[in-house]
Amino acid sequence: MIPLTDVQKKFILHWGEMGTRWGINRTVAQIHALLYITPRALNAEEITDTLSVARSNVSNSLRELQSWGIVKVVHVLGDRRDHFESMKDVWEMFRVIMDERKRREMDPTLALLRECRAEAETAKDKDPYAVERLKEMESFFETTTSWYTQLRKWPTKAIVKFVKLGDKAIKLLGFG
Amino acid sequence: MIPLTDVQKKFILHWGEMGTRWGINRTVAQIHALLYITPRALNAEEITDTLSVARSNVSNSLRELQSWGIVKVVHVLGDRRDHFESMKDVWEMFRVIMDERKRREMDPTLALLRECRAEAETAKDKDPYAVERLKEMESFFETTTSWYTQLRKWPTKAIVKFVKLGDKAIKLLGFG
DNA sequence: TCTAAATTTCTGTGAATACTGAAATAACAG
DNA sequence: CTGTTATTTCAGTATTCACAGAAATTTAGA
Numbered sequence: 001m002i003p004l005t006d007v008q009k010k011f012i013l014h015w016g017e018m019g020t021r022w023g024i025n026r027t028v029a030q031i032h033a034l035l036y037i038t039p040r041a042l043n044a045e046e047i048t049d050t051l052s053v054a055r056s057n058v059s060n061s062l063r064e065l066q067s068w069g070i071v072k073v074v075h076v077l078g079d080r081r082d083h084f085e086s087m088k089d090v091w092e093m094f095r096v097i098m099d100e101r102k103r104r105e106m107d108p109t110l111a112l113l114r115e116c117r118a119e120a121e122t123a124k125d126k127d128p129y130a131v132e133r134l135k136e137m138e139s140f141f142e143t144t145t146s147w148y149t150q151l152r153k154w155p156t157k158a159i160v161k162f163v164k165l166g167d168k169a170i171k172l173l174g175f176g
Numbered sequence: 177m178i179p180l181t182d183v184q185k186k187f188i189l190h191w192g193e194m195g196t197r198w199g200i201n202r203t204v205a206q207i208h209a210l211l212y213i214t215p216r217a218l219n220a221e222e223i224t225d226t227l228s229v230a231r232s233n234v235s236n237s238l239r240e241l242q243s244w245g246i247v248k249v250v251h252v253l254g255d256r257r258d259h260f261e262s263m264k265d266v267w268e269m270f271r272v273i274m275d276e277r278k279r280r281e282m283d284p285t286l287a288l289l290r291e292c293r294a295e296a297e298t299a300k301d302k303d304p305y306a307v308e309r310l311k312e313m314e315s316f317f318e319t320t321t322s323w324y325t326q327l328r329k330w331p332t333k334a335i336v337k338f339v340k341l342g343d344k345a346i347k348l349l350g351f352g
Numbered sequence: 353t354c355t356a357a358a359t360t361t362c363t364g365t366g367a368a369t370a371c372t373g374a375a376a377t378a379a380c381a382g
Numbered sequence: 383c384t385g386t387t388a389t390t391t392c393a394g395t396a397t398t399c400a401c402a403g404a405a406a407t408t409t410a411g412a
Contacts, residue, residue, distance in 0.1 A: 220359075221358090231359085231360095232359090232361080235361090236360085236361095239360090256358070257357085258358085258359080
């Protein structure tokens, strides 16, 4: 059992709430926060005791976090148990999360929109308005996902620089 | 009751599922999809019948959508009832949604991170590791929210152009 | 001011989800 | 091979969330 400072508790609780608002299980998010804010890798029982949740719940939540790719198993010499640690580079972490969400949610949505539009265009009971709306939605998802694909290749430093440019970037790139 | 084509049904159902994955109530998302794909404004009863959900559910969901700012009340001459229509410009719609999520979730998170860091730095039981992690998280949220604030001012066309530049933008801006 | 329509509020119910604890399985040391 | 520890699976339970339907309130025309 890891003794938590008030600050750590506050952070973990908030992260859990944030999770729920973005469709991520509260415990999953809390475990992630705990591993992120803790200097060393923890084993499942330490997590169980620290957060007061069932061992099996921890097991499943850890699997979930691993499937996202933001938590990894590590081993400690002389200890049979699995230990878990979170990715620590925040930028990389959110890149990984975004990649997953793109793969799991954006890509299928784009596929569905294309499918819908194709069907709407060939259907007997024509609905030109729906076709139009679907087209626009499709084009939005196309543009943003492709944008993300480009942007994710940028090194963190380039992004930070780009941000600092602010409005100036529009002019520099020649989009008046 | 609005007769829905298969395509419309498919789109509405998918949108509902997408909603749940992003922490948005299924019915709320479905109503939004319905209003988006429908050419004219609908009254609450039409929505009730079309989606087969309770009148009260529609009422609450519509209030939620209005609080987000993506659905508006309109009136039809000679009809007392409120009619509802969705914003149709997809880019503007997502800008509005992002603004709200920033306001509701990002800004408070950033505030909490600052608070945590301040407390962690002055606490008796020093935890330099936590301070470090909180700092990095804070800086990430600062950078991304400020980035978003800049970017949301860009006209849609500029964003599309920017996307099409792809990797070239890095060179053009001089971030090698 | 009265009445009827429209809308919202509220409370109980149902469904989905999260969670626990026991049992089963796997991994390992002796 | 055997006993022990670690981990996962699974079935039942609890909690949360979504929803329906009734009741209350508001709105506006007569």
